Amino acid sequence: MTDLKESEAYLLSGDLVLSELSKGSFPDIKSYFAIKTIDLQGVINIDSAGIAYLAQIKTTHSAIQIINGAEKISILSALYGVEFLFRE
Numbered sequence: 001m002t003d004l005k006e007s008e009a010y011l012l013s014g015d016l017v018l019s020e021l022s023k024g025s026f027p028d029i030k031s032y033f034a035i036k037t038i039d040l041q042g043v044i045n046i047d048s049a050g051i052a053y054l055a056q057i058k059t060t061h062s063a064i065q066i067i068n069g070a071e072k073i074s075i076l077s078a079l080y081g082v083e084f085l086f087r088e
Contacts, residue, residue: 010035013042016050029056032064041068051076058085 010032014020032038038057043050051073058064066086069077077083 008035009037009039011039011042013044015045016043016053017045017047018049021049021053026053029053029060032057032061035061035064038064038066039068040066040070040073043070043073046070046073046076048076048080051080051082055080055082055085 012026014025016026020026038054040054054066054073055077058066069086073086074083077086
């Protein structure tokens with residue numbers, strides 16, 4: 001992962017799931033203030049907590065573009081009614 005303070009783009013990688021979010025494996029929502037793009041190509045697995053995390057980022061920092069989401073992200077975001085947050 002790239003340091004959030006040094007880049008306008010950020011690559012999320014690994015398992016974006018509740019257990020990892022609970023451990024603090026991903027940055028705090030507020031730390032995305034300078035990021036313009038979040039690339040999801042490195043996300044291996046995602047669950048509803050991961051979708052909620054991305055939705056919080058997008059609602060807090062609306063100008064951020066979320067790119068390269070896998071089909072599972074599209075399916076889960078549609079299921080939870082937040083697919084509009086991930087459209088480019």
